[in-house]
Amino acid sequence: MSNCISNCNSCSSTSCAPVESKGGVVNSKGQLENSSTTNACKVCAPLGASLVFKGIRGCIPLVHGSQGCATYIRRYVISHFREPLDIASSNFTEAATVFGGQSNFELSIKNIINQYKPEVIGIATTCLSETIGDDVSMFVKNFRKKNLGMENMPKFVTASTASYQGSHMEGFHTAVKGIVCDLAEKPLETTDKVNIFPGFVSAEDLRQVKQIFEDFELEYIMVPDYSETMDSPTWNEYHKLPPGGVPAEEIGLVSSSTHSVEFGYIINKGHLDPISAAEHLEDRYGVTRHNMGLPIGIKETDKFFEALETISGKDTPDKYKQQRGRLVDSYIDGHKYLFGKKAVVYGEEDFVLSMVSFLEEIGIETIVAGTGGESGMLTSHIRDLGTANSKDILVKQGVDFEQLDQIAHELKPDLFIGNSKGYYIARKLSVPIVRCGFPIHDRIGAQRVMHLGYEGTQQLYDKICNAMMEYKQDNSPVGYKYV
Numbered sequence: 001m002s003n004c005i006s007n008c009n010s011c012s013s014t015s016c017a018p019v020e021s022k023g024g025v026v027n028s029k030g031q032l033e034n035s036s037t038t039n040a041c042k043v044c045a046p047l048g049a050s051l052v053f054k055g056i057r058g059c060i061p062l063v064h065g066s067q068g069c070a071t072y073i074r075r076y077v078i079s080h081f082r083e084p085l086d087i088a089s090s091n092f093t094e095a096a097t098v099f100g101g102q103s104n105f106e107l108s109i110k111n112i113i114n115q116y117k118p119e120v121i122g123i124a125t126t127c128l129s130e131t132i133g134d135d136v137s138m139f140v141k142n143f144r145k146k147n148l149g150m151e152n153m154p155k156f157v158t159a160s161t162a163s164y165q166g167s168h169m170e171g172f173h174t175a176v177k178g179i180v181c182d183l184a185e186k187p188l189e190t191t192d193k194v195n196i197f198p199g200f201v202s203a204e205d206l207r208q209v210k211q212i213f214e215d216f217e218l219e220y221i222m223v224p225d226y227s228e229t230m231d232s233p234t235w236n237e238y239h240k241l242p243p244g245g246v247p248a249e250e251i252g253l254v255s256s257s258t259h260s261v262e263f264g265y266i267i268n269k270g271h272l273d274p275i276s277a278a279e280h281l282e283d284r285y286g287v288t289r290h291n292m293g294l295p296i297g298i299k300e301t302d303k304f305f306e307a308l309e310t311i312s313g314k315d316t317p318d319k320y321k322q323q324r325g326r327l328v329d330s331y332i333d334g335h336k337y338l339f340g341k342k343a344v345v346y347g348e349e350d351f352v353l354s355m356v357s358f359l360e361e362i363g364i365e366t367i368v369a370g371t372g373g374e375s376g377m378l379t380s381h382i383r384d385l386g387t388a389n390s391k392d393i394l395v396k397q398g399v400d401f402e403q404l405d406q407i408a409h410e411l412k413p414d415l416f417i418g419n420s421k422g423y424y425i426a427r428k429l430s431v432p433i434v435r436c437g438f439p440i441h442d443r444i445g446a447q448r449v450m451h452l453g454y455e456g457t458q459q460l461y462d463k464i465c466n467a468m469m470e471y472k473q474d475n476s477p478v479g480y481k482y483v
Contacts, residue, residue, distance in 0.1 A: 002379030038402040039421065041346055042372025043439070045161035046124040047073045048200060050087055052175035053122025053157070055224020057245035060118045062088040064105060064136060065126025074076040080232045080439040081203070086240065088112050092128055101129055103345050105139045106146075113152055116240050120248050123158045124175065130162035141340065157182040166271050167373050168438075169348045172200045173268035176223055177277040187256035187285060194311055196222040197278050199267070199294065200348060200438060203231035204448040208456060215319070216312045221250050221257065223277065231302055231447045240398045255285040259311045261304075262291050263387035264350040265451075270375025294350055295452050296460065297328065297358030304453070323454035330458060331362055334465040337483075341468065344408055346370035346399075346418040347437040349378045351451075353385075355417060355436075361385040362461060367394060367411050370418075374398040401425065415467060432467040436460060 031316040050061040050073050070089035078085050081305035088111070090096075090104040112121055123136055140156045147153065159175040166174075176197060198209055206227035213220045229243025254260075262278035281287040290311070295301040301324075305316050341364050345355045349371045355367045366389065371378055379395040396403065396409075405425045408416075416426040416433040421444045426433035450456035469483045 004354045010211075014082065024217075037400045040372050041370055041398045041404065041421070042167035042169075043076060044069070044073070044163040045166050045168060045174070045256060046163070047076060048168035048170070048172030049122070049124035049159040049161045049175035049178075051077060051200070051226060051230070052159075052172055052179065052224045053124070054085070054229050055222075055226035055245055056120050056122065056157075056179065056239050056251070058087060058119030059122050059157075059242070059245065059246045059248075060088055060112050060116050060120075062090065062108060062112065062121055062123045063126060063170070064101060064123055064129045064134065066128060076260045076439060077230075079441045081244075082444070083230050083232060083447070084238070085230075086116075097128060097132060100132060101134050102139050102142070105134075105136070106143055113154065117152045118154045118216040118241060120155045120157060122175070122179075123156065124171065125159070126165055127162045130160065130165075134388065136160075149304075153287045155183065156353075160273075166268065169200060169350075169373060170268045170271045171452045173264075173276060173432055174179075174271060176274065177268075177273070177275065177280060179223060179251060180277040180280060183226050183251040184255040184285075185252040187253075189256065190258050191219075191253060191256045193219045193221050193253065193257045193282065195254045195257045195278065196220050197260060197262040197276070198222065198452075199263045199350060201263075201294070201452060202447055202449050203227045204450045205452045205456060207443070208450055208453055212308070212320070212453060215317045216308050216314055218308065218312050221254055223251055223254065232471065255281060255287065257281075257287050261311075262289060262295050265291070265293050265353060266349040266373070266375050266377050266380055268375075268387055269377055270373065288323055293357065294354040295456075296354040297361050297457055298324065298454070299357055299361065300354055301452075301454055301457060302468060320454060327454050327458050327461070332460055335363055337465050337472075342364065342367045342411070344368040344370065344404065344411075344413045344416050344418075344422075346404060346416075346422055349373040349375060349397075351437050353378065353381050354388070356382055356393065357385055357387070358457065358460070359417070360385070360389060362464070364464070365389050365394075365416075367413055368404070368407055369393050369395065369406050370396045370399040370407075371471055412446045415464070417464070432471045434460070434463050434467050436463075 046063050053059045053061040067089045070087045074085050074087050090101055090108040096104045136158050157179045159178040161171040225246045229242045232242055260278040267276045277291040282289040290307040292303040293300045295304040343364050343366050345352050345366050352369050352371050356369055359366050374397055378397050382390050408425055415431055416422050419437045420435050420440045423433055450459050
């Protein structure tokens with residue numbers, strides 16, 4: 001059965017067509033037995049790649065496959081970021097499926113160049129183009145040969161992103177590595193710049209991380225950087241290519257950096273190409289890799305700031321010490337509202353892992369850690385946290401929301417933490433949901449939800465406390481105003 005999302009009806013590939021769930025039951029060992037995927041807890045791989053490409057200046061994503069794939073990705077990403085998004089498609093038909101998509105590919109490239117004049121075209125393959133074996137790298141070489149001397153010839157970056165090989169996270173990290181491999185130049189001399197590989201986070205998170213680097217007086221190259229392209233001011237005139245993004249020329253210098261900071265322990269380790277961009281740069285060019293989880297919570301954020309102290313040779317600026325101190329104080333203030341509460345956490349693997357660590361800090365017991373990712377590594381990483389509760393957490397990898405629904409009804413959590421796709425389960429159980437991660441389709445400001453650093457942790461902590469206080473208040477027969 002395909003790993004592709006089960007609610008996408010626009011793909012022309014029969015390999016990832018949706019299937020109807022036959023339901024499931026929890027057996028005597030507490031394991032859920034289900035026959036198919038319903039409402040998957042993940043999205044398709046080309047979506048993650050497309051977002052990465054939007055983090056490059058002047059880049060247009062091209063989805064090499066059916067029109068429905070590009071349309072679905074646009075709808076999904078626009079609903080979260082509330083920004084216009086152009087994604088091109090090579091528009092497979094039945095003929096392209098049988099005879100290959102090279103002619104479609106070349107026509108789409110010409111149309112993109114004529115209409116957008118991009119600096120870069122980022123190409124993500126789909127289930128269909130991967131299944132029939134289209135060699136996109138060869139297509140690019142052939143196009144360049146046929147069009148020698150063409151004005152406005154862009155750079156090309158590619159990512160192999162069949163959804164049956166992974167989720168949107170695998171697509172995201174595969175694209176990041178593809179960009180580095182395609183654009184990194186042989187270093188002539190080292191620079192003082194630091195590479196940042198932040199992972200799939202919000203536009204506000206990217207701005208926060210960049211500000212932290214600037215406060216440490218560190219020059220950086222962030223890949224990707226969609227902090228402006230996917231959260232821009234209002235325009236008087238429409239921009240076909242939104243301002244912002246990291247220039248391709250800067251990405252070419254990542255091999256000359258002395259250090260890389262990379263968020264995420266799992267990243268795309270379960271993928272067929274389990275080497276991350278930072279690992280590639282360390283192995284090939286000797287760029288020192290500083291790896292840590294998403295800096296959510298004090299423990300992981302401390303690791304982040306310790307790495308920056310090591311790289312910069314500077315002490316943490318006082319404003320961040322103050323943020324940390326206020327965060328610790330707020331943990332004390334809100335402890336009585338959260339201690340002993342039970343949570344279901346779901347989303348991308350590295351997001352779930354960092355959230356579990358954070359919840360342990362604030363006294364919330366994670367009873368279920370669910371993800372659509374299938375690296376097979378989430379369980380061991382959660383156990384390695386070594387927290388009081390880590391061995392008792394029910395970890396569900398490759399899970400869908402139908403399964404989470406059934407598990408939650410058995411275990412009776414006090415709250416849900418994750419994206420908006422879990423809302424209907426929380427609603428049925430009449431428990432609060434704290435929306436974070438991706439996607440958030442039923443609230444404004446998803447692109448500005450901050451998760452990272454002491455400040456991001458503070459905002460998440462306040463949201464969780466207030467959600468529990470509001471629930472207690474709304475469900476009180478008295479309706480008191482003092483909690």
